[in-house]
Amino acid sequence: xxxxxxxxxxxxxxxxxxxxxxxxxxxxxxxxxxxxxxxxxxxxxxxxxxxxxxxxxxxxxxxxxxxxxxxxxxxxxxxxxxxxxxxxxxxxxxxxxxxxxxxxxxxxxxxxxxxxxxxxxxxxxxxxxxxxxxxxxxxxxxxxxxxxxxxxxxxxxxxxxxxxxxxxxxxxxxxxxxxxxxxxxxxxxxxxxxxxxxxxxxxxxxxxxxxxxxxxxxxxxxxxxxxxxxxxxxxxxxxxxxxxxxxxxxxxxxxxxxxxxxxxxxxxxxxxxxxxxxxxxxxxxxxxxxxxxxxxxxxxxxxxxxxxxxxxxxxxxxxxxxxxxxxxxxxxxxxxxxxxxxxxxxxxxxxxxxxxxxxxxxxxxxxxxxxxxxxxxxxxxxxxxxxxxxxxxxxxxxxxxxxxxxxxxxx
Amino acid sequence: xxxxxxxxxxxxxxxxxxxxxxxxxxxxxxxxxxxxxxxxxxxxxxxxxxxxxxxxxxxxxxxxxxxxxxxxxxxxxxxxxxxxxxxxxxxxxxxxxxxxxxxxxxxxxxxxxxxxxxxxxxxxxxxxxxxxxxxxxxxxxxxxxxxxxxxxxxxxxxxxxxxxxxxxxxxxxxxxxxxxxxxxxxxxxxxxxxxxxxxxxxxxxxxxxxxxxxxxxxxxxxxxxxxxxxxxxxxxxxxxxxxxxxxxxxxxxxxxxxxxxxxxxxxxxxxxxxxxxxxxxxxxxxxxxxxxxxxxxxxxxxxxxxxxxxxxxxxxxxxxxxxxxxxxxxxxxxxxxxxxxxxxxxxxxxxxxxxxxxxxxxxxxxxxxxxxxxxxxxxxxxxxxxxxxxxxxxxxxxxxxxxxxxxxxxxxxxxxxxxxxxxx
Numbered sequence: 001x002x003x004x005x006x007x008x009x010x011x012x013x014x015x016x017x018x019x020x021x022x023x024x025x026x027x028x029x030x031x032x033x034x035x036x037x038x039x040x041x042x043x044x045x046x047x048x049x050x051x052x053x054x055x056x057x058x059x060x061x062x063x064x065x066x067x068x069x070x071x072x073x074x075x076x077x078x079x080x081x082x083x084x085x086x087x088x089x090x091x092x093x094x095x096x097x098x099x100x101x102x103x104x105x106x107x108x109x110x111x112x113x114x115x116x117x118x119x120x121x122x123x124x125x126x127x128x129x130x131x132x133x134x135x136x137x138x139x140x141x142x143x144x145x146x147x148x149x150x151x152x153x154x155x156x157x158x159x160x161x162x163x164x165x166x167x168x169x170x171x172x173x174x175x176x177x178x179x180x181x182x183x184x185x186x187x188x189x190x191x192x193x194x195x196x197x198x199x200x201x202x203x204x205x206x207x208x209x210x211x212x213x214x215x216x217x218x219x220x221x222x223x224x225x226x227x228x229x230x231x232x233x234x235x236x237x238x239x240x241x242x243x244x245x246x247x248x249x250x251x252x253x254x255x256x257x258x259x260x261x262x263x264x265x266x267x268x269x270x271x272x273x274x275x276x277x278x279x280x281x282x283x284x285x286x287x288x289x290x291x292x293x294x295x296x297x298x299x300x301x302x303x304x305x306x307x308x309x310x311x312x313x314x315x316x317x318x319x320x321x322x323x324x325x326x327x328x329x330x331x332x333x334x335x336x337x338x339x340x341x342x343x344x345x346x347x348x349x350x351x352x353x354x355x356x357x358x359x360x361x362x363x364x365x366x367x368x369x370x371x372x373x374x375x376x377x378x379x380x381x382x383x384x385x386x387x388x389x390x391x392x393x394x395x396x397x398x399x400x401x402x403x404x405x406x407x408x409x410x411x
Numbered sequence: 412x413x414x415x416x417x418x419x420x421x422x423x424x425x426x427x428x429x430x431x432x433x434x435x436x437x438x439x440x441x442x443x444x445x446x447x448x449x450x451x452x453x454x455x456x457x458x459x460x461x462x463x464x465x466x467x468x469x470x471x472x473x474x475x476x477x478x479x480x481x482x483x484x485x486x487x488x489x490x491x492x493x494x495x496x497x498x499x500x501x502x503x504x505x506x507x508x509x510x511x512x513x514x515x516x517x518x519x520x521x522x523x524x525x526x527x528x529x530x531x532x533x534x535x536x537x538x539x540x541x542x543x544x545x546x547x548x549x550x551x552x553x554x555x556x557x558x559x560x561x562x563x564x565x566x567x568x569x570x571x572x573x574x575x576x577x578x579x580x581x582x583x584x585x586x587x588x589x590x591x592x593x594x595x596x597x598x599x600x601x602x603x604x605x606x607x608x609x610x611x612x613x614x615x616x617x618x619x620x621x622x623x624x625x626x627x628x629x630x631x632x633x634x635x636x637x638x639x640x641x642x643x644x645x646x647x648x649x650x651x652x653x654x655x656x657x658x659x660x661x662x663x664x665x666x667x668x669x670x671x672x673x674x675x676x677x678x679x680x681x682x683x684x685x686x687x688x689x690x691x692x693x694x695x696x697x698x699x700x701x702x703x704x705x706x707x708x709x710x711x712x713x714x715x716x717x718x719x720x721x722x723x724x725x726x727x728x729x730x731x732x733x734x735x736x737x738x739x740x741x742x743x744x745x746x747x748x749x750x751x752x753x754x755x756x757x758x759x760x761x762x763x764x765x766x767x768x769x770x771x772x773x774x775x776x777x778x779x780x781x782x783x784x785x786x787x788x789x790x791x792x793x794x795x796x797x798x799x800x801x802x803x804x805x806x807x808x809x810x811x812x813x814x815x816x817x818x819x820x821x822x823x824x825x826x827x828x829x830x831x832x833x834x835x
Contacts, residue, residue: 048813052520060811068809071752096514196619198682229693229808235673256621259610262773267652325492327655342791383652384491386482387835388470398833406831408823410812 027111030130032273034080034372041105041129046227049102052093054318054402056115059101060227061126061141067235071410074116075105075130079271079317079372081352082133082294084140086224087250087258088296089266095137100225102141104349105129115318115402117409126162135349139222139244139253140187146170149223151216152179159199160185163216163240165223177333177401183228183239191242191249201212222250243312258296267383269311269328269374271319272388275355276369286338287312287361289373291352300354304375308337309378312358314366316391316400320367321374322350324390329382333367335360337377421483432475433487441815451532451554454699454795456503456773462527463552468650469524470495474516475813476743477504478538481524482650485547490662491652492550492833497539498528502697502742503718503775504555507563509647510676511683512720514690518560522769523648523664525564529554537566538743538755540829548796556774560667561648562676569593574639575602577631582622583608586666590767592645606651614675615667647671688722693808695736695753695799696721698742700792701780711788712763713737715798717777724781734803739791741816741825746799747791749815754807758792760785762802 024271029035045059049072066332077083082370083090086098092255095101108114108131116130142148152164167177190197193371202208224242245248272289289312291300303310313332314322323331339357367373390400451457467481468490480495502504508522518524531537532553544705545551565571573596575587586607589600613620627629647668653662698715705711715737717726729735739747740759747755764782772778772796781800792798816824 048811049475050520051471053471063599066809068811071491093520096806097472102573185685187682187689191619194618194620195623196614196678199679201617228689229810231806231808240702252619256610256612259608261610263610263651286651329655381653382521382655382658384655385652386470386491387494388833392835408813 006303023397025026026107028107029078029133032275034350035106035133037104037133037349039126040106040133042102043127044100044102045070045175047095047097049100049407050092050095050097051406052091053320055117055316057092057093058407059103061124062236063124063381065235065309068229070124071126072407072409073126073130074404075103075132075135076108076114076116076368077135078109078131078133079135079319080273080292080352081131082350084134084136084144084294086137086253087143087222089296089300091261091262094257094260098226099137099241100227101135101137103132104134105132107131113317113401115404117404118406131185138225139250140240141169142222143250146174146327147177148220150244151220152217153213153215154184154208155213156184156199156203156211158211173286181237182223182225183230183237188240189242190245192245193248194252195249197269206257208252219245221245236326237311261391262296264297265295266376266380268319268385268389269313269321269376269380270295270303271315271373272300272356272373274369274371276366277363277367279363283362284360285333286334286357286359287363287367287373288355288357289375290343291356291375292352293347293350293352295352300352301377302358302380303337303354304377305337310335310358310376311378312336312360312367312373312375315372315374315382317372318402319372319374320399321390322386322394324385325392327384328390329376331364332374333360333362334362353386425657443513444790448530450530450558450605451501453532453703455776457529458555459527462529462556463550464525465525465550466523466525467493467496467549469518469520469522470775471832472515472518472520473827473831474514475745476538477514477515478827480745480832481526483548483550484523484662486662490650495832496549496553496622497559497829498526498553498833499531499538500553500555500558501529501532501775503699503745504774505557505559505720507557507559507567507720508685509560510563510566510680512687512722513683514687515558517683517686521649522560522667523650525557525559525561526555527557528555536826538829539826540832553767562645562670562679564675565590565645569767572642573600573641573643575641576634576636576638577607579622579626579632580608581634588646595619595774602782605646605648606653606663608665611666611667612647612669616669616674617678638738642671645676667701684722686754688725691721692805693726694814695738695801696725698781698798698800699738700784700794700796701797702794703792704790705788709787710785711792712757712759712782712784713788713792713798713802714782717779717781717800718767718779719775726777728804729762729765729779729781730802731764733762734758735781735810736801736803737783737785737792738791738799738801740797740799742797743827744797744799746810746815747819747825749810750817752807752809753815754801756789757799757801758785758787758789 027039045061049058055077060070111118148167155162163182203210222244225238226241228239230237253348275288277287311332313328321328341355343353426746468485471480477500482493534541541550571593572588578584586605590756625632649667651665654739662677698717736757738753746753766780768778
């Protein structure tokens with residue numbers, strides 16, 4: 001009896017300990033599920049390196065100390081992770097090196113297969129959350145969060161100077177942002193309507209002074225930011241690469257980037273998660289997939305039900321096509337779009353909230369629940385894709401699971 | 412007897428193959444001159460005319476190590492299958508973008524580039540893989556003297572694109588154009604078809620237009636063909652996938668930018684010049700050490716030739732009698748020390764003389780020599796080595812972590828391994 005009681009007490013203690021451990025277990029995204037954005041960690045930094053074919057790169061993460069010493073910290077995009085540039089959907093290849101990016105990231109979903117180091121070893125407190133669900137430049141962040149930069153004052157000497165500005169919410173009731181000092185020079189591009197102006201143009205017009213201070217009266221603009229090494233022991237002071245002076249100029253930048261991305265997705269296909277597969281006979285199957293989010297609405301509109309044909313191909317978490325040496329359509333499952341379903345409620349970040357039911361008479365490997373696929377409606381252009389964007393024969397494990405050792409280790 | 416002859420011929424062929432194998436495969440250009448395999452030497456600027464030239468799409472960039480990958484244009488419709496081909500910039504290698512000096516970090520991925528390259532000067536320490544079996548799409552000449560975009564190439568060669576015709580459908584279409592000398596042209600240039608779409612930027616004066624703007628103005632038609640009458644422009648090019656086995660198209664480029672007039676391209680060049688000037692003022696000018704005359708107690712006089720293609724205003728900051736610093740650097744142009752800023756460890760001193768070498772400087776050289784005296788010469792400043800030079804009037808700043816070596820204890824920092832490039 002006493003032995004039984006002891007065993008029961010031990011089991012109770014063990015159970016309580018396991019519960020406590022489970023409660024402390026950090027959050028990691030799960031394959032096939034879109035994680036809640038509020039569980040992500042937000043930080044920002046300078047884009048230093050890009051390996052766009054495997055959707056990874058490095059950021060110099062912002063610290064309020066010796067920023068220049070902050071080593072490039074690798075990050076990987078989650079398969080459904082979104083890139084935004086100039087307020088529009090983008091690919092990592094579209095972002096110039098040096099751009100200040102805002103990131104929302106999680107711990108690696110599967111550390112064993114991470115394409116970037118999972119425990120950066122450096123005396124800087126580098127974030128462990130390096131799998132990004134969202135990476136966006138400054139104008140994209142401002143447009144998404146309803147913020148603008150208010151220019152207070154400019155002080156110029158010899159075609160360079162300092163701008164005082166605050167990043168404020170468009171909601172008048174919201175608290176004002178802190179005043180920031182940003183540098184500006186003759187390379188800063190000013191976008192006004194369809195004009196691309198320089199500092200010299202604004203000085204010639206009399207809008208800005210040739211030298212000395214001038215109040216800018218809280219002029220509302222969007223800014224593109226980069227970082228340059230600063231003198232006088234100032235470690236973090238951003239440089240203005242672009243100023244969008246009006247809404248028309250912003251809309252033109254958005255439209256241009258949107259078109260670039262639409263063209264990319266139409267040739268590389270829409271990525272999606274497989275929700276389920278109903279198998280029929282002789283290779284026939286119906287796959288239900290959820291399209292990834294953040295694309296231009298016109299791309300989703302190309303998926304039409306009732307007899308529209310299309311193709312689904314297997315893909316990796318890097319979004320590389322499983323096959324493609326004769327074009328991805330060569331090996332993909334061909335079939336018909338049965339249904340396009342808009343799931344109710346607000347779609348989580350990474351998801352479009354659009355499900356497609358697709359029937360094929362020859363299901364291929366790679367189209368399994370939780371896996372990433374690429375899908376195209378048949379009226380998108382049928383083209384080859386570049387060599388680095390498909391796996392080849394898939395015989396090398398490295399092709400499917402890129403190793404993190406391309407990233408230099410800085411101590 | 413016939414078998415014996417065949418055997419002898421086979422043996423002779425194998426011996427010839429072995430001779431080449433022992434010395435690494437001759438380069439693509441050097442196949443023509445198999446007996447003279449040219450490699451650049453440390454301390455000498457090679458002749459641009461001896462470079463192998465090719466064109467390709469920029470696919471990958473590791474700007475901190477001045478290397479990357481290009482998808483080389485070769486054959487007719489196989490560009491998509493050509494695996495990215497690694498390249499490294501020579502220390503004095505020049506990058507040009509929008510008609511101005513640039514850094515690799517300034518060039519957007521996807522840009523079509525013209526390459527003038529050589530065999531690796533020292534294959535043992537090459538930062539990119541050595542090409543064992545060169546081909547048109549994988550040339551052995553992967554150490555680059557000059558890398559330039561289409562606009563820069565056309566400016567250097569005094570060429571223009573002449574637009575013959577545009578055909579638009581739903582805001583995308585095809586342009587037919589010829590690449591011809593700016594002045595004249597005998598009308599024999601082959602016509603090229605290039606795609607265009609709503610993302611194409613059209614630069615006119617200080618305007619950045621789209622196709623829709625030209626249609627709204629009535630300059631271009633919304634749908635159908637229109638003759639453009641041979642309008643002379645400069646183009647920015649990229650490559651987009653097009654065609655399949657069933658529907659083949661040749662290596663067809665896509666127009667990212669059109670500069671309708673010289674003023675527009677000058678504005679782009681001016682902007683890029685400013686970007687590069689700002690970079691060099693913080694990273695210093697690169698140079699080669701020509702000679703070191705040692706004095707007593709660490710004193711020395713160093714003669715160095717500055718690398719080429721910096722904006723003239725940067726050279727103007729070096730004046731006899733003024734102060735200057737010189738820091739050791741690697742072939743990647745990384746500073747030897749920089750944890751407290753490169754000025755922390757650099758040799759400091761005075762400029763004794765600034766001279767311009769007579770004649771036209773070879774590509775990679777500025778033709779400007781500086782004599783500098785320091786009372787504390789540091790390691791790394793030796794004849795044939797690369798150094799960085801900074802006039803004291805430039806603002807003293809720290810450089811980012813990936814652009815200096817650290818304590819130099821890791822060999823990989825000085826000689827980056829080519830292992831980062833995937834094998835296809």
